[in-house]
Amino acid sequence: MALVVQKYGGSSLESADRIKRVAERIVETRKAGNDVVVVCSAMGDTTDELLDLAQQVNPAPPERELDMLLTAGERISNALVAMAIESLGAEARSFSGSQAGVITTSAHQNARIIDVTPGRVQEALKQGQVVLVAGFQGVSQDTKDITTLGRGGSDTTAVAVAAAMNADVCEIYTDVDGVYTADPRIVSDARHLDRITYEEMLEMAATGAKVLHLRAVEYARRYGVPLHVRSSYSPKPGTIVSGSVEDLSVEQAMITGVAHDRSEAKVTVRGVPDNPGIAGRIFRVIADAEIDIDMVLQNVSSTASGLTDITFTVARSNGALAVAELEKIKAELGFDQVVYDDHVGKVSLVGAGMRSHPGVTATFCEALSQAGVNIEIINTSEIRISVLIRDTQLDDAVAALHNAFELGADEEAVVYAGSGR
Template sequence: MSLVVQKYGGSSLADADSIKRVARRIVDTRKAGNQVCVVVSAMGDTTDELLELSAQVSPDPPDRELDMLLTAGERMSMALLSMAIADLGDSARSYTGSQAGVITDDAHGHARIIDVTPGRIQTALSEGHIVIVAGFQGVSQASKEITTLGRGGSDTTAVALAAALKADVCEIYTDVDGIFTADPRIVPTARKVDRISNEEMQEMAASGAKVLMLRCVEYARRFGVPIHVRSSFSHREGTWVVESNSEEEGAMEDPIIAGVAHDRSEAKITVVGVVDSPGKAAEIFKAVASEQINIDMIVQNVSALETGTTDVSFTLPKTDGQRAVHTLRAAQEMIGFESLQYDDQIGKVSLVGSGMRSNPGVSATLFQALADNGINIEMISTSEIRVSVVTRDDQLDDAVRAIHTAFGLDSAGGEAVVYGGTGR
């Protein structure tokens, strides 16, 4: 008997009919001979409605109480899903994050899972029940307070439970068919990827691909949990996110490119006229880091000979932009720079693929494709399996399409371009 962990998001649980449809799917999985543990998000708009209620009573509610409020959302969806399963004649039991043994640190609103002790879940599964667990929530280890995991929390709950239960697969149900070579809303010819390494998926998620959150992929990679991303609206196979098999990796059949990700969530800050002396960059980023702000890309221009100063640009989440600007302004005299430029009209496009590790020329092809389409490159950053460039926001969609086409990823575009191999 296999043990399957399934996760259904809010869009799959929008109303009573959706819940019944999901219940049918779960019962089918059970009837096929599997043990089933299901992780749910809150129904459709519930979380937004709860946030709206909290805004009505307080503009700045305490994190502890906000967690208490928001965790009501999954409580409702999990109980309703259990009822719908019972109505189909099967037996389901719902458990809160706390009851399921999801132990976190005490960072309300963005807690991290530090342990999973799924004793009650294992007992319920062994008794033949389908188990429904509230995603996105846990209980803090020391103070036993209710916590929420923040963005991507339900996916992470599913992967963490799959790891703790040694499940055979963690199925993440969503409203798309799987992972695509690019966002189909921007690239209509984007293709569904059947299989992607979790190393590649990690870069895709870090580069803005929204289907799976980065922390969930990181967790799956660390604990070796196979993820199957698929649609709750069809029975088609989705995308398998699996451990990269180093033996297979170089196989001729492997496509070099996994996909093109894009990200509109970042802004760029340029620190103009920084004295070009050792330690200046460190001072800038120490100031920003003191505000718990994550920096993404960094570019430092060559120092201008006549002035002895340079410009340093970096990208960061737009939501942290104003805070970073304030922090740097406050430190202007100490650091010593002329001015700050804040630009939130940028976009980032990233090409990801473990095949590029051993294939020179990938960057050149990418830059050429952008040049051919009149797209200016403002910043560049690369890793072993990724090339990212920053463009103007209004040129980002064109950039995504140009790169997607240049690497032969379009579904109607024939074979993928392959470097150092003979087939896709």
């Protein structure tokens, strides 16, 4: 008998009818002889509706109360799914995050899971019950207040519960049937991936593939929880996320796929005096405003002027704040101006294969060049190449790379074996 953790997202639960379909799948899994723990997100737009109400009563709602408010959404969906399961003749018990032992830090709206103590969950499983755990929420170890885990929190709950209970698999049900070599809306012959390593999935998620949240994948990698990303609407297998690139043979290591991201903006600080500590000062100001920086480019300074430009990317939603923070230190640092540009896009190639196969970077740049795409910033990891380009060229760039690395469904998926990376 296997222990299966299943997580269902909000769109899979947006109506009574969809909830009944989800219940059918859960009961099927139970009847196949598995112990089943289910983690549900809030129904459809519930979270947005609650946020809207909060805004109406307080434009800057206190985070502790926001957590109290939003966690009601998952309690509702979990209780409804439990009822739907019982109407199919199986037994079910729903637990809040707190009842299920999801212990977190006290950082409201963005708490981290410290520990999961699933005593009540295990007790209910022993009694043959399907157990539902409210996603996205926990209870603070210090204050005993209700907390939420931030974006993608229900995925993280599912993985954390799976890890604490040593589950055989954590199935993440979503509205797509897994991870593809590129976004099928952009690349018509994008290929479904049956398997992907944690590291590759992390790079894909970090660079724009929206199917899984970064934190959940990190958590799964740390505890070795196999993930199965699959569709709520189809019985066919999805994508298994497991294993490390370290364990892949050269033959297994391939180019995984192309990810893209339209959510970043480029900030350039022009005419920065090229003195030690100045770049550090700039990035400290951004960090103090709690803004994450993604890509960075520092031009070689002109010897004549002793001035340089510093360019970096941030989330567009933080763009205005980043500019405002920099303007405050303009006089102090003596730079010329801050330029803001949100007509940019990022395209990334991810794959364990680039560790062992040279020439990937060359082919990457050639393919973009042939498609008439100019590279503004480039950034690499051991298994990823990302470039910042004009947003208008993003679709072309994705298609060109997908084609150049022969990732399409029509051809055999082969390891790229060029030369001279």
